[in-house]
Amino acid sequence: xxxxxxxxxxxKGIQRVQASPxxxxxxxxxxxxxxxxxxIPLSAGxxxxxTPAPIKEAVKKAIDENYSHYGSNRGLxxxxxxLSAQNARETGVTYDPETEVFITSSGAEAINNAILAFxxxxxxxxxxxxxxxxxxxxxxxxxxxxxxxxxxxxxxxQIDPAALEAAVxxxxxxxxxxxxxxxxxxxxxxxxxxxxxxxxVEHNLxxxxxxxxxxxxxxxxxxxxxCEFPGMKERSLIIxxxxxxxxxxxxRLGWILTxxxxxxxxxxxxxxxxxxxxxxxxxxxxxxxxxxxTQAEVSAMVGAFxxxxxxxxxxxxxxxxxxxxxxxxxxxxxxxxxxxxxxxQEFALRLLEEQFVATVPAIGLGDACEDFIRISYxxxxxxxxxGLRRIRILVEALGx
Numbered sequence: 503x504x505x506x507x508x509x510x511x512x513x514k515g516i517q518r519v520q521a522s523p524x525x526x527x528x529x530x531x532x533x534x535x536x537x538x539x540x541x542i543p544l545s546a547g548x549x550x551x552x553t554p555a556p557i558k559e560a561v562k563k564a565i566d567e568n569y570s571h572y573g574s575n576r577g578l579x580x581x582x583x584x585l586s587a588q589n590a591r592e593t594g595v596t597y598d599p600e601t602e603v604f605i606t607s608s609g610a611e612a613i614n615n616a617i618l619a620f621x622x623x624x625x626x627x628x629x630x631x632x633x634x635x636x637x638x639x640x641x642x643x644x645x646x647x648x649x650x651x652x653x654x655x656x657x658x659x660q661i662d663p664a665a666l667e668a669a670v671x672x673x674x675x676x677x678x679x680x681x682x683x684x685x686x687x688x689x690x691x692x693x694x695x696x697x698x699x700x701x702x703v704e705h706n707l708x709x710x711x712x713x714x715x716x717x718x719x720x721x722x723x724x725x726x727x728x729c730e731f732p733g734m735k736e737r738s739l740i741i742x743x744x745x746x747x748x749x750x751x752x753x754r755l756g757w758i759l760t761x762x763x764x765x766x767x768x769x770x771x772x773x774x775x776x777x778x779x780x781x782x783x784x785x786x787x788x789x790x791x792x793x794x795x796t797q798a799e800v801s802a803m804v805g806a807f808x809x810x811x812x813x814x815x816x817x818x819x820x821x822x823x824x825x826x827x828x829x830x831x832x833x834x835x836x837x838x839x840x841x842x843x844x845x846x847q848e849f850a851l852r853l854l855e856e857q858f859v860a861t862v863p864a865i866g867l868g869d870a871c872e873d874f875i876r877i878s879y880x881x882x883x884x885x886x887x888x889g890l891r892r893i894r895i896l897v898e899a900l901g902x
Contacts, residue, residue: 518642522635524866527850531860542889544877545860547684547834551749551806554790554799561786569782575773577605577757578784584792585757589740595729601762604769605784607776609714609743609756614640616710616739616758617676619771621646625675630661631868632685632836632876634712637678647673652870655838658827659686663697670701676708677701679728682715685867685876686836687829689723699731708764709738714756715832717747717800720808723830729759736761739768744787746832747800755783807833810879810886817890823897833880836864840873842900849896850875856899857892 511517524545531541576582582599590596597603606612613636621627623645629637630651638648651669653659666677677698681690702709711728719725729738743756758768790796814835818824823841839849850863853875862878864871879886 515643515645518645519639520642522866524635524862527854527860527862530851531854534854534858539858541854542859542885542892543881544879544885544889545862546878546880547746548751549746549749549803549807549833549880550882551799551803553750553753554748554796556790556793556796556799557748557750557786560790561782564782564785564789567785569785571781573778573781573784575769575778576600577603577779578781578788580788581605581784584788585759589727589729589759593727593730595727595735597735597759598762602760602765604758604760604765604772605779606743606756606758606772607779608754609712609741609745610636611754611772611776612741612743612756612758613637613710613712615768615771615775616741617641617646617678618644619767620708620764621676624673626671626673627676627678628666628669628674629678630680630683632864632871632874633678633867634680634684635866637680637712646675649674650869652868653683653686653688655827655836659683659688659836661690661694661698663694663701666698667701670705670707674705674707676710678710678712680712680714681728682719682723682725682831684715684832685834685862685864686827687832687834688827689719689725689831692724692726695726695728696731699728699734702737703733707737709734710741711738712741714742714746716742718804718807718833719831720811721830725831736763739764744791748787748791748796749803753783755779755787807879810881810883811835813883814877814879814886814890817886817893821890821894821897823900824893833878835877835879836871836874837877838873839875842897844900845872846875847872853893853896857896859889859892 535541582603586599617640621644625646627641628649641648716725740759745751825838829835847863850861853859862876864874
């Protein structure tokens with residue numbers, strides 16, 4: 503029997519996944535750099551710091567001690583115990599390190615596992631947007647229905663509980679949170695999270711809470727985890743990682759905290775994706791992440807982000823055609839460029855082509871974000887100052 507299908511075409515699931523529109527900007531920036539242009543990187547969600555020295559030394563030691571073999575699917579016991587104790591100390595919620603803490607090969611794998619392990623064809627998943635692009639594409643890969651719930655600039659990009667309640671249907675299975683938020687920098691209020699928890703419990707919904715930026719908050723903002731509310735431990739999947747706080751984006755290590763009943767499906771998903779995370783990295787972190795020397799480097803990094811945040815906000819304040827909602831977490835600011843007469847996509851492309859400054863057009867992060875670009879202040883102070891200078895030149899050239 504002759505086969506008539508195209509073997510080069512991906513599965514139905516992968517065909518539902520869209521290529522990131524952000525990549526067009528990043529790929530073009532790479533070409534401009536290769537041509538000898540000095541491109542200012544205000545696009546990347548990556549600290550420009552190096553991994554703390556004690557962690558690097560501890561990982562080298564772990565390699566010398568031959569932590570190079572398969573480890574537990576759940577992760578190194580010592581590291582799971584540290585993460586369990588850390589969460590109990592910070593939130594008052596205890597996860598059993600034996601059955602409720604899972605080490606993954608990056609926060610990205612944690613997000614992948616949390617969605618693929620629980621979303622079926624036709625399940626509705628509510629995602630507050632703008633949001634990290636992976637969420638909706640993984641939902642679509644599963645055949646789930648992405649329910650876009652836009653957060654509004656006039657509300658400070660905070661959650662509207664009434665809008666959430668109205669979005670829930672009989673087919674809703676999951677809510678996805680990102681707190682502090684990428685790209686808005688919003689830190690959700692305790693009151694709004696309490697409302698999310700109440701809705702989740704009343705409608706028997708799962709909540710995936712991506713808390714990758716929980717250690718990066720500023721001024722008087724206080725991070726609250728969704729797991730702190732009644733009834734939420736048994737229905738939440740708390741995701742985090744080492745990339746942002748410890749400047750370990752290239753190391754690819756994350757974790758999930760969840761109830762042991764949910765953990766059964768998570769473990770199965772992890773077993774058939776990466777099996778286990780690198781043992782020498784886990785061992786190095788277990789030995790060094792809480793050392794005073796390590797924490798001193800982390801504190802210095804957070805302090806630098808706070809200074810850079812103020813630097814970029816002051817610079818934006820001096821350009822009246824641009825506006826923003828003050829961010830209190832992560833290291834991003836959403837900038838409204840509508841007064842320039844351009845969309846965010848158009849502004850970002852012209853900024854890159856004419857001034858060699860790379861930012862992210864926010865339309866790739868949410869359909870209601872046509873007027874915005876995302877600027878990262880994870881770059882150096884020198885690059886931030888120069889980037890702001892070039893942004894001003896473009897705005898003035900537009901004559902807005």
